[in-house]
Amino acid sequence: MPMAADDFDFVRGSGLIDELHSRGKVIGEEIVDAALLGEHAADAHYVLEHPRLPFVSYPYEWSFSALKAAALLHLDIQQAALKKGVTMTDATAYNIQFIGPRPVFIDSLSFRRYQEGEYWAGHRQFCEQFINPLLLRSFNGIPHNAWYRGELEGISAENLSRLLPWRSRLSWNVLTNVFMQARLQNNSGSDDAIRKAKTRKLPRIGFEQILHGLRKWITRLEPGHDGKTVWQDYATDNSYADDEAVNKRRFIAEFSSAVKPALILDIGCNTGDYSIAALENGAELAVGFDFDHGALEYGYRRAVSDGLNFQPLHLDAANPSPNQGWMQAERMGFRERANADAVMGLALIHHLAIAKNLPLAGVIEWLVDMAPHGVLEFVPKNDAMVQRLLQMREDLFSDYDQANFEEQLNSRARIVKSEVVSASGRVLYWFDRH
Amino acid sequence: MLGAQTVRVFLVVLGCTVLAAPSHAYLDPGTGSIILQSILAGIAVAMGILRFYWYRLKAFFSGTTLESEAADSKDSEIQNDI
Numbered sequence: 001m002p003m004a005a006d007d008f009d010f011v012r013g014s015g016l017i018d019e020l021h022s023r024g025k026v027i028g029e030e031i032v033d034a035a036l037l038g039e040h041a042a043d044a045h046y047v048l049e050h051p052r053l054p055f056v057s058y059p060y061e062w063s064f065s066a067l068k069a070a071a072l073l074h075l076d077i078q079q080a081a082l083k084k085g086v087t088m089t090d091a092t093a094y095n096i097q098f099i100g101p102r103p104v105f106i107d108s109l110s111f112r113r114y115q116e117g118e119y120w121a122g123h124r125q126f127c128e129q130f131i132n133p134l135l136l137r138s139f140n141g142i143p144h145n146a147w148y149r150g151e152l153e154g155i156s157a158e159n160l161s162r163l164l165p166w167r168s169r170l171s172w173n174v175l176t177n178v179f180m181q182a183r184l185q186n187n188s189g190s191d192d193a194i195r196k197a198k199t200r201k202l203p204r205i206g207f208e209q210i211l212h213g214l215r216k217w218i219t220r221l222e223p224g225h226d227g228k229t230v231w232q233d234y235a236t237d238n239s240y241a242d243d244e245a246v247n248k249r250r251f252i253a254e255f256s257s258a259v260k261p262a263l264i265l266d267i268g269c270n271t272g273d274y275s276i277a278a279l280e281n282g283a284e285l286a287v288g289f290d291f292d293h294g295a296l297e298y299g300y301r302r303a304v305s306d307g308l309n310f311q312p313l314h315l316d317a318a319n320p321s322p323n324q325g326w327m328q329a330e331r332m333g334f335r336e337r338a339n340a341d342a343v344m345g346l347a348l349i350h351h352l353a354i355a356k357n358l359p360l361a362g363v364i365e366w367l368v369d370m371a372p373h374g375v376l377e378f379v380p381k382n383d384a385m386v387q388r389l390l391q392m393r394e395d396l397f398s399d400y401d402q403a404n405f406e407e408q409l410n411s412r413a414r415i416v417k418s419e420v421v422s423a424s425g426r427v428l429y430w431f432d433r434h
Numbered sequence: 435m436l437g438a439q440t441v442r443v444f445l446v447v448l449g450c451t452v453l454a455a456p457s458h459a460y461l462d463p464g465t466g467s468i469i470l471q472s473i474l475a476g477i478a479v480a481m482g483i484l485r486f487y488w489y490r491l492k493a494f495f496s497g498t499t500l501e502s503e504a505a506d507s508k509d510s511e512i513q514n515d516i
Contacts, residue, residue, distance in 0.1 A: 089460040121460070124467035157466070176474060185466025197468040205482065206475020213478070 005045035007112035014084040016111070025077055026105040027051065048108055054263050055287045058331055059093040059129065060149035061313040061321060063296040064137050064223045066103070067144065070096040071130035073103045075215045082208060087114040091122025093129040093154070098311050100285060101303035117201035120210065127177055128154035131214070134221050135160060135178065139168045141225030143293045145314045152325055157182040173217045223297060247421035248346065249277040251428045252375060256281040259373045261341035263287065267317065267367060268348030272299040275310050278344070287340075289315035317348070318356045343367055343374040346428075350379040353400055354389045360400055364408045372433045378405045383424040402427065
């Protein structure tokens with residue numbers, strides 16, 4: 001029997017996967033007939049089927065709290081595994097996906113039989129892919145996203161140790177997991193050090209203590225330089241009360257109850273107000289995208305605390321996640337993944353067309369391509385927000401007007417309904433793509 | 435920053451055994467990570483032993499049994515914050 005199949009049988013026999021699945025921590029799996037895959041499965045001992053994930057996202061798109069939730073999930077699983085004599089072969093953040101705000105572990109082959117005395121194979125990877133990106137935000141106030149997207153494997157202890165403020169050394173956990181690990185890694189390249197390291201053993205109690213200590217520490221980590229007061233500002237800034245917000249919510253509610261999208265994308269979601277309006281009226285899952293890290297953080301916390309099926313992700317619409325990794329096919333770009341039942345682009349297009357100098361026709365095409373149904377908002381030039389965008393610059397946007405907006409939308413879709421939602425003349429368009 | 439001397443002291447605390455461990459690694463764990471884990475584990479185990487004797491000492495002077503003392507401090511005994 002191949003080693004992987006042997007481990008697979010041992011792990012399933014331990015009851016670990018059933019237990020974790022029943023608690024929603026790992027994705028469901030079912031052994032199916034190998035013939036389903038034909039010659040692709042000629043040598044396979046088992047063929048597994050998993051439920052399809054509604055949307056695939058990557059750690060460089062997650063907010064701080066989402067990455068933290070994924071880190072805690074990984075530790076929970078490793079702790080539960082150890083109790084059953086199982087360990088994990090790696091600790092990559094890409095093995096975790098989100099369903100709404102809830103992280104779920106997706107790699108069935110990451111589990112194998114634990115051998116007494118063995119080390120935590122994934123420790124360094126766990127540091128690079130979870131802890132170090134969290135520390136960058138927590139101590140330096142820098143969101144992990146851009147660095148993580150560039151360096152797909154996360155942030156090394158060596159690099160982070162050069163950046164963290166001196167006071168971070170006062171934390172025993174930072175001192176050991178970052179500074180000491182970086183130093184040991186640098187000093188340990190000799191054959192002798194490698195030989196010695198290979199012959200050491202880690203007692204199980206030590207392994208358990210390391211996991212427990214990390215769990216306790218990570219639970220306490222918070223994003224730096226934008227403490228809790230900022231989240232409260234987001235909550236109060238986004239008043240539900242004004243007429244414009246009420247009109248928009250009503251429009252989205254009507255759209256959502258007619259289309260009933262299994263997945264709706266909310267491009268420029270801010271803290272998720274309109275995703276919530278869609279979810280309350282027939283949408284099953286809303287995946288939101290925004291540029292503002294504070295808004296994403298608030299949106300994620302809100303989704304967790306209110307039990308909303310909403311996942312906010314980081315996106316710079318002018319520079320979305322590309323195809324990357326091995327053969328540029330390992331991690332899919334935003335465009336490849338942005339196929340949904342519905343899309344919303346509210347208070348968004350003027351930012352792209354005016355602040356980012358993108359052609360209006362291109363912006364509309366980009367949004368309409370994402371889904372067969374959607375709602376887009378046109379914000380006229382006399383609106384205070386557009387005036388603010390134009391305040392410090394020349395108005396080069398002679399084609400930015402309602403007539404051109406409608407013409408561009410009409411060439412790609414049928415306008416089902418439109419409604420003026422503000423005194424300044426903002427208009428919502430409900431469209432069905434041609 | 436902890437120096438090489440300190441590292442050696444911790445390793446003595448651990449009293450690490452010299453038996454070949456299985457090496458069917460899927461991932462290169464990194465030598466730095468392995469040495470660090472042995473240090474952290476050594477400290478955790480040492481703290482555990484110290485705690486154990488501390489509770490025995492407390493039990494001896496207060497006249498309570500070790501079991502009731504241990505039950506009271508179930509969490510803190512196991513959950514050593516490293």
